[in-house]
Amino acid sequence: MNGAMDDRTSISRSGPRTLAIDVGGTGLLRAIADLTAPLPSFDRISIGFPGVIRDGRVITAPHFGDRRWRDFPLAAALSKRLGKPVRLLNDAEVQGFGIVKGRGLEVVLTLGTGAGTAVFRDGVLMPHLELAQHPIRGNQTYNDYIGSKALRRDGAKKWSHRVRMTIKILNSLLHYDVLYLGGGVSKFRDKLISGMIANGYERDYAEQTFRQLEGFGSYGFPESHAASFALIAYASSWLKCHHPDVFCAALLNAQPMGFYAPAQIVRDARDHGVDVRPVCVNASRFDCTLEPTVRGNRFAVRLGLRMVRGLANTDIAAIVAARADQPFASIDDLWRRAGVPAAALVRLVEADAFRPSLKLARREALWAIKALRDAPLPLFAATSDREAKTVPEAQEPTVALRPMTAGGEVVEDYGHVGLTLRSHPVSFLREDLRRGRIVPCAEAMRACDGRWLETAGLVLVRQMPGSAKGVMFVTIEDETGIANLVIWPKVFEKQRRIILSARMMAVHGRIQREGEVVHLVAHRVTDLSDALASVGDRDAIFPLPHGRGDEMHHGSPGLDPRSLPPKGLTTRDIHIPGLHIDAIKVKTREFR
Missing domain, CATH: 3.30.420.40 (ATPase, nucleotide binding domain)
Incomplete structure (x- = not known):
C-alpha cells in the first residue's frame, strides 16, 4: 500500500x-x-x-x-x-x-x-x-x-x-x-480493470466500477440467487436484442405480469422496428402470434383474441375452431358457424376486430349485429346447411353511418383492448400544448442541464420509495417518449391532490442532467385531465397502424388514504368497466 x-x-x-x-x-x-x-x-x-x-x-x-x-x-x-x-x-x-x-x-x-x-x-x-x-x-x-x-x-x-x-x-x-x-471480491480487481480498459473503457471509469462492486462485496444476494437472476437477465436481453418480435409476443402472452403493461411492451417493440398488427376475427388466435413479413428475418406480431376485454375463453375457442382454414365472410357467417352469443360479437366490435379483414368499422359492425339474436332461427339454419352458405334472416337496407372521430377510435381502443395502434392520445392535444409553450417529453429530456421548461404527458407510474425521504418519482408519456420527474416533499405536500389523482399533468421545472441520466425537477404541477377527456371529440387523419399506446396496472395496496384518488376514479387503465366511454382515464401504478 x-x-x-x-x-x-x-x-x-x-x-x-x-x-x-x-x-x-x-x-x-x-x-x-x-x-x-x-x-x-x-x-x-x-x-x-x-x-x-x-x-x-x-x-x-x-x-x-x-x-x-x-x-x-x-x-x-x-x-x-x-x-x-x-x-x-x-x-x-x-x-x-x-x-x-x-x-x-x-x-x-x-x-x-x-x-x-x-x-x-x-x-x-x-x-x-x-x-x-x-x-x-x-x-x-x-x-x-x-x-x-x-x-x-x-x-x-x-x-x-x-x-x-x-x-x-x-x-x-x-x-x-x-x-x-x-x-472476497478484491482479488478480481486487476482482472476487471484490465479487461475493461482492453474493451475501450477509461481507467477512471473502470476503477469507479470496481469500487462500486467492492462496496457490494461478497454480501449482496446469495450467490445462487444472483447467478440465476443474472442468467435470466442476460437471456432476456439477448432475446430482446436479436428477436424483438418473439420477445414482444412472449411478454404479451404472459400477461398479467411484472412492471410493464401491454401498451408499453407494444410501444417499445414498435420503436424497435416490430410490426404489430391489430386483433382480427380471421387472423387472431387466442394468444398473440407471429406472422411472416416481407422481411424474412423478422416476424410481425398479431394481437390475440385474449387482448379483447370481456370476451370469454369459451367464445374465443369456439371462434378459432369454427374458422379453421375457412375465413369468415361476414358477421352473420361468424355468428352462425361459431355459435357465439351476440354479446361476444359486441365485444369483438368494440375491439375493432372486424376492420382488418372484413373492412367493417365499429359503427357499421355494431349496426349489423343489432339484427342478430343469440341463436339463428331453425328454418334459416337448415337452409344455410342445405345451401352450404349463409342465408341471412333479413335484408337490412344500406345505411350511411357517421364515422367516429379519430380521437374516439383511440378512446375505444384503450377501453376494449388496453392499447392503441393509432395515434397517441396526447398527439391530439399537441397544438394546444404548443400554444401554451409546453414542449414534448423527448425535447425536454434532450434539454441542457439547468434549463427551465414545461412538459406534459399521461401519468404512467408514481413511486415514493421508503429510502427516498419523501421524494416522489413520476414517469409521464406523450407521443414522443417518456419523461422522468422528481417531486420534492415541499412540492408534493403543496400539490398532493393533483399529483396523486391527475391522469395527465403538465410539469414546470428545471432539467437536472448527470451524464445520460436526466430528470425534470418539478416546481409546479398542473392537472390536464379535463383536456385528456376531450380527446374523444377530436379528429385527425392518420392510417390505422400509426401511433403508440400506453397503460398501467393498478398500484400496490396499502396506500395512505389521503394519497388515494377520489372514489369516482375506479377505472383500470383508461376505461369504465361495462360502459362505453368518451374520455380517456388512465390508472397509474403507485409504489410507496
Whole structure:
C-alpha cells in the first residue's frame, strides 16, 4: 500500500514505501517472514489482523482458537523479526483506509470468517470500535450472527436477512453517511480493470466500477440467487436484442405480469422496428402470434383474441375452431358457424376486430349485429346447411353511418383492448400544448442541464420509495417518449391532490442532467385531465397502424388514504368497466 499513517491513523498519499499485509485466518510469524523475503525492499509494514487490537497487541483472536494469541505483542514481534517498523490494526480498519473517501461519517463492514467493522470521520479512524465480539442478538455476537459459520449453518436466505438487519442496526446506531461492504471480491480487481480498459473503457471509469462492486462485496444476494437472476437477465436481453418480435409476443402472452403493461411492451417493440398488427376475427388466435413479413428475418406480431376485454375463453375457442382454414365472410357467417352469443360479437366490435379483414368499422359492425339474436332461427339454419352458405334472416337496407372521430377510435381502443395502434392520445392535444409553450417529453429530456421548461404527458407510474425521504418519482408519456420527474416533499405536500389523482399533468421545472441520466425537477404541477377527456371529440387523419399506446396496472395496496384518488376514479387503465366511454382515464401504478 503506497501510503503512510500518522499518530491519528489517517491517510497520507505520499511518503515511504509501506508493505501491507492482511493476516487472515491462517497467518503466522514464520509464514509472514517467508512471504516477505522475496519482495522488493520496503520501509515499513502495515498489518490487518482479524481481532481486537490495542497499541500493537492482539487482545483477542477468536478465529484462531488459540489462547496464546491473547495479549500477544504481534507488532513488536514482527518488527524484531523483519527489522522494520510495524503498525498493527484490525483488518477491517486497514481495508477501510483503502476505500473511504474522507468525507463525513463512513463505516466499513467486512464479511468473511467473521464480521469486521471500522468507523471513519472525515478520513480519520475512530479507534476501538471493533464490534465483532459485541452482542447483537441474545448471546450471539456479530461474528456468530453474520460470520461464515452462520452462512453455512443457516443458509444463504436467512444469512442475507441477518446482514440486512445488521445494516439497519448500524445505521440506527451510527447514522453514517456511507457504508462500505467488503468481502472476497478484491482479488478480481486487476482482472476487471484490465479487461475493461482492453474493451475501450477509461481507467477512471473502470476503477469507479470496481469500487462500486467492492462496496457490494461478497454480501449482496446469495450467490445462487444472483447467478440465476443474472442468467435470466442476460437471456432476456439477448432475446430482446436479436428477436424483438418473439420477445414482444412472449411478454404479451404472459400477461398479467411484472412492471410493464401491454401498451408499453407494444410501444417499445414498435420503436424497435416490430410490426404489430391489430386483433382480427380471421387472423387472431387466442394468444398473440407471429406472422411472416416481407422481411424474412423478422416476424410481425398479431394481437390475440385474449387482448379483447370481456370476451370469454369459451367464445374465443369456439371462434378459432369454427374458422379453421375457412375465413369468415361476414358477421352473420361468424355468428352462425361459431355459435357465439351476440354479446361476444359486441365485444369483438368494440375491439375493432372486424376492420382488418372484413373492412367493417365499429359503427357499421355494431349496426349489423343489432339484427342478430343469440341463436339463428331453425328454418334459416337448415337452409344455410342445405345451401352450404349463409342465408341471412333479413335484408337490412344500406345505411350511411357517421364515422367516429379519430380521437374516439383511440378512446375505444384503450377501453376494449388496453392499447392503441393509432395515434397517441396526447398527439391530439399537441397544438394546444404548443400554444401554451409546453414542449414534448423527448425535447425536454434532450434539454441542457439547468434549463427551465414545461412538459406534459399521461401519468404512467408514481413511486415514493421508503429510502427516498419523501421524494416522489413520476414517469409521464406523450407521443414522443417518456419523461422522468422528481417531486420534492415541499412540492408534493403543496400539490398532493393533483399529483396523486391527475391522469395527465403538465410539469414546470428545471432539467437536472448527470451524464445520460436526466430528470425534470418539478416546481409546479398542473392537472390536464379535463383536456385528456376531450380527446374523444377530436379528429385527425392518420392510417390505422400509426401511433403508440400506453397503460398501467393498478398500484400496490396499502396506500395512505389521503394519497388515494377520489372514489369516482375506479377505472383500470383508461376505461369504465361495462360502459362505453368518451374520455380517456388512465390508472397509474403507485409504489410507496
